[in-house]
Amino acid sequence: MKAWLLYRCRDFDMRRAPLWNEAALTQDLALETFYHAMAQGDAFLYEVAKQVVPVSSNKIDVIRYRQAVLADCVANEEGVRQLYAIAAEALETERHTFHSIFASSPGMVLHGARELVQGLLGVLHKLRAAADAHAGSFRSESFGRLFVTIEHELTDEYFRQIEHCLKQLRFRNGALISARLGDGNKGHPSCAAQAARTGAQSVDAALRQTRARADVPHCRSRRGWRARCLSWKVAASG
Structure with a gap:
């Protein structure tokens, strides 16, 4: 954009x-x-x-292009200052959450990335509102193209999808993980999977969904397998 x-x-x-x-x-x-x-x-x-x-530049078409942008800025000072403030807020939001993405814990990495997207989502809402309020007052090719892009990309459906993804990334009902048993009965490789339905999921449901992707041990080891799945679910739930 x-x-x-x-x-x-x-x-x-x-x-x-x-x-x-x-x-x-x-x-x-x-x-x-x-x-x-x-x-x-x-x-x-x-x-x-x-x-x-x-x-x-000393090229006539470039000079005219920039003069049109300048005329818009002079005629719509309040709108331009608002757009600049929104851009500055986006950079500040990224600066405050950037360090969390490089944390050593996977949970902290996920938390930092989720908080960054959540913060930028609020900034994008402000950008969409500013575009809706001021787009009709600008005449230059540059600002016109910018506002058309905002209108086409920052749709209500886009915001709904992002909100849904952020909600899913909180894993309030735990995480569904499949794995094969490796050395020392350790899960290897671990693979996160999307749950088939929302709401609390029992261990039996998790077993049924992962059976096609994992090597389930012999029935005599089923109790240990169920305990391992439960431990994964509790750990993923925080």
């Missing part, structure tokens, strides 16, 4: 190599003062100005 404010069909490269005379040009024209004035204390906008201004 790209706004493409500078070019019609591509992003601007924020990691571009410096121009051969960029340092001298910046000093001669006192561009640092210009950059700080543009950023008004925003570190991200300062970096954008520092990367964009020295490589400004």
Whole structure:
């Protein structure tokens, strides 16, 4: 989902190599003062100005494309500031939950990933609401394409599917796991499976669903097998 404010069909490269005379040009024209004035204390906008201004385009179609974007920004300052705040909130949400994804415990990894998606889902709801409120006021090709993309991708059905997936990932009724017995009667390999129905599942139901995918021991070992399945279910339930 790209706004493409500078070019019609591509992003601007924020990691571009410096121009051969960029340092001298910046000093001669006192561009640092210009950059700080543009950023008004925003570190991200300062970096954008520092990367964009020295490589400004002299192509007529590019200039007209950017002028249309600028006209939209001037005419719809409140809407643009709201979109910028939403983008900043998304980055902040990702920054606060990013470390949990690299936790050593699988449970913590799942928790961190789920919390990240949950947080970003709220941001996407705000983005959809902002698009619905302001789309009719923008005229440029860039913003028009952005709002059409939001309308087509952030549908009510999309949000319902994400909410359903997040609910499933909480495993409130435990997790269905199949495995073969390996060395030392340890399960190997373990495989998570999707439950056939919602609600609490008995061990007998779990056995029936996994029998086709696992080597069930002899009937004399059935009690041990049932105990192992129960332990897996309790462990997965937290």
